[in-house]
Amino acid sequence: MASLDTARPVSVRPAVPRTYLFWLVGTRASLFGDAVLYFALGWAASAHGGGTGALVLTAITVPRTVLLLLGGAVGDRFGARRVMITCDVVMLTATLVLALVGWRSGASPWFLVMVAVVIGTVDAFYLPATGSMPRRLVGKEQLPRALAMQQAGSQIVSLLGAPVGAVLVASAGLTGAALADAVTFAVVLVVLVRVRPAFDVERLPPGQGLVAGAVDGVRIAVGDPVMRPALLLTAAAAGFLLPVISLLNPLLAREHGWSAGVAGLVAGGQSVGMITVALVVSRRGTMARIGRGAALGLCVAAPGIAAVALADEAAVAVAVFGGFVVGAGSGLFACHIGPLVLTGVPDTHLARMQALLVLVQSLALVVGNNVLGALADAQGATLAAAVCAGGACAAGIAGLVLRPIRRLRRS
Template sequence: MASLDSVRHGSARPALPRTYLVWLAGTRASLLGDAVLYFPLGWAASAHGGGTGALVLTAITLPRTLLLLLGGAVGDRFGARGVMVVGDAVMLAATLALALASSRLDASPRLLVAVAAVVGTVDAFYLPAAGAMPRSLVGKAQLPRALAVQQAAGQLASLLGAPLGAVLVAAAGLTGAALADAATFAVVLVVLVCVRPAFDVERSPRAEGLLAGAADGVRVAAGDPVLRSALLLTAAAACFLLPVVSLLNPLLAREHGWSAGAAGLIAGGQSLGVVAVALLVSRRGTLRRLGRGAALGLCVAAPGITAVALAGEAGVAVAVAGGIVTGAGSGMFACHIGPLVLSGAPGTHLARLQALLTLVQSLALVVGNNALGALADAGGAPVATAACAAGACAAGLTGLALKPLGRLRQP
């Protein structure tokens, strides 16, 4: 257990800057709008069959994955705020066009795929910029708390998005959901125009080509022992933590004869654990050694995943409790890995390293989902879930043993 000295002392903490809180409120509203829109898009696509539904999802993920590193280079070249303004303006126009088209015509597969492609393309540039933006709004000393509040708000937005999307589809259809999302983009656009960064962040040289800049972001991360270790831990978390809720919980519920509601309770327990830890960190601060905190998060999640894997005979309550512990470990990991990367990254490479972090997570998740799905088919969902617990524990212990992660301290 970490000593009391490893946690930031002092009961009186300066409040987070108002500009950051305004920016956070706007961007989380937009994130909620996106989460609300994803359900209606999937619902409308499902009316045309599973192939169309898969094509719409692919139209989002493929351009986002292919263009992420380029998006990071653009963010470092032209500034995170400017990229976000352009991205919000494009998405405002796209969602208004979707609302207009769906109100006059049926939601054709071509329309849905086109909108999905716009979403994925904008995400490739917007996500790295949004990830780098807090560095220009808060000082390094407040960065961990700021990112913890962002994590909690983002988790709540994601949690509420699907249910709100279902309600909107029932009440107003795809048109209403698109208009709601457009309203959130309008709010963020106003916020970004009004909010001014409080801290200067150096931009990448204009003489550097964008493709060369994207490659240089990979070079910097691979050559820095702290950033390299952080990326490896992120890949492990994506492979062993994320599939537990999205893939293995439904498989476990079906195998044990539980209802869909039971699977939802387990997922809700994990979200509760993430939010609780994020709020705690936002108030009390992170562990002084950020790398150790991220690695400990994986170790904390491991027994929770084990409880979920072994809950067949014990019942749903044990699985829900395991989900809460899993979420607590996930929240601890996320609240330490974010400031670790943002604090350790050069100012000229903030967006590029955020892009690389997202790309590593996405690729590891694809590999993990497919491998765990095959293992669940061969040996059962409990075996695949137990493999996640073992993998998370092994990754956490490895992270604790890595010297670069142990040396970096949060001031």
């Protein structure tokens, strides 16, 4: 008769808590609603001209960028869950008002700008809070798999959000899109009321002001030997990888004589690559040397960028495969840099580090888009893509060489 201690093997990798899965489904539903609403806002603004469309996008970006660090300090002071519930109530109200105004009188340009300002302001407080929630819901040993699941869900939402938004706007207009987003906010509000963090983290001291707390978060990040290079790698990924997907892909398609359908296939390949890697990591976990995994992701993406840039009109399959490789490298980077940051900072600074991470990404993306766009206009999109490939590869090699990154192991 077998003894009790050998009758059934004990799993060495505990399952991700159901509480986290419940939270993940709710927040991805809300993210899907946001993708639909963003498409609807852009479509409604475009009816008033390109200037209005640009103004609406700017009205989202500026308050989000300016208030991010303050939003992180608020999340660390009052708790991420409380901040998310407050932001969710504000957005639920805003989307219902938008639906009502759009139904009764149509959305004027200035009303669209006001809605955009509300969205950008709420994002500044919501993004750091929701970015820190996985650390509050799962243990450090489960965090990489949990974040990979989050990454996969986000990519699926991004892949489906715009097409569904287009169908919804065509059938029900801005009012229908706003109501759909309001429903998702109601769903996530129920989720947040029921979900409570399983891991208590120390909050920002009440005696420290919010502005001082935000500054302290920057000081910690700049002085930390792991966070400093991690933020630099994040800036490199935002500056060299994200413009390939959003900016250079359509420019390369026009330069190579591809149709819009081919450009969509390349973009789809990128999304599939990211989803595939995220699902693998969610199942098997990250590399043991988690810093090396993040740096390796940049190195993997570089040849994919080169393949898309050099593929001619007849080599559509090469371009689609290159897009898949770009997405796989991007996913590998994202699935390793996320847990690296969340496990490498003090618990008192979780939301502030997420705010700084988003801020670094946003600033690097703004600079990258403008510089690469100007270079593409002057010398062609192929050269701009070659710069991205070289920059991503150089940043990845630097990450593999830097001791604080390459020697960092997962928890």
